[in-house]
Amino acid sequence: TIIYSLISSRIVPEVIRSNGGVPSRSRVGHSFIKAQMAETGAIFGGEHSGHFYFRDFWNADSGMLAALYAISALGHTSKSATFSSLISKFRKYVSSGEINSKVADTGAAMAKVEERFAHLGEIDRLDGLTISTSTWWLNVRPSNTEPLLRLNVEGDDDAIMCRIRDEALEVIRQ
Incomplete structure (x- = not known):
């Protein structure tokens, strides 16, 4: 399960489903997302505001961990790929x-x-x-x-x- 704030783009649940995950909407705010993560055992939570919560990091928000995952994803692409090219396919709406x-x-x-x-x-x-x-x-x-x-x-x-x-x-x- 992946938790996302309800004012996130529709692309969020679409991408979660297309990758075999289960999307779950949450009220806006870290306290609501963290509570829902604990309730459901979600592995990840994200807000439209750029806060990212990781189960393996005690459901805490970590920009550093999010940045490391993004850098890792970029490292698994072709050498000519840019971060903007990596995320461009998610700018659907x-x-x-x-x-x-x-x-x-x-x-x-x-x-x-x-x-x-x-x-x-x-x-x-x-x-x-x-x-x-x-x-x-x-x-x-x-x-x-x-x-x-x-x-x-x-x-x-x-x-x-x-x-x-x-x-x-x-x-x-x-």
Whole structure:
């Protein structure tokens, strides 16, 4: 089992499955990922933010260990291969990155997003609100520490991502 934060790209579970692994989504945040790793016995956990957790390292986050694995993978390729060429095949989707909006009422703003988009796809409330379709997904979730609503959007291409991102921001910021 491999744990990944729910705002990671759709390529993550696709690659895990294609390599014989079992992907498991987690709420965003190291405490949630580490708890889920311990619960499931997962060998690895990763977050969109670049934190990587290893079972063999007591489920702890280690950038150093992640870098060593990346260097090892690069060492097993042709001498002319670059790191960017190694990861280019994983850049299949277009992401907005995390966009923060100050809102007076995060619950009301999330309800408006749900009202606007829910009929288009599947709803998931693992962490905030996620709506998924075959060509895009979006997640809105409140910050735990600030009066912010965090939006992440991913689409099959730039036009789809930009359209959904802009529509969602319009709803959130009105």
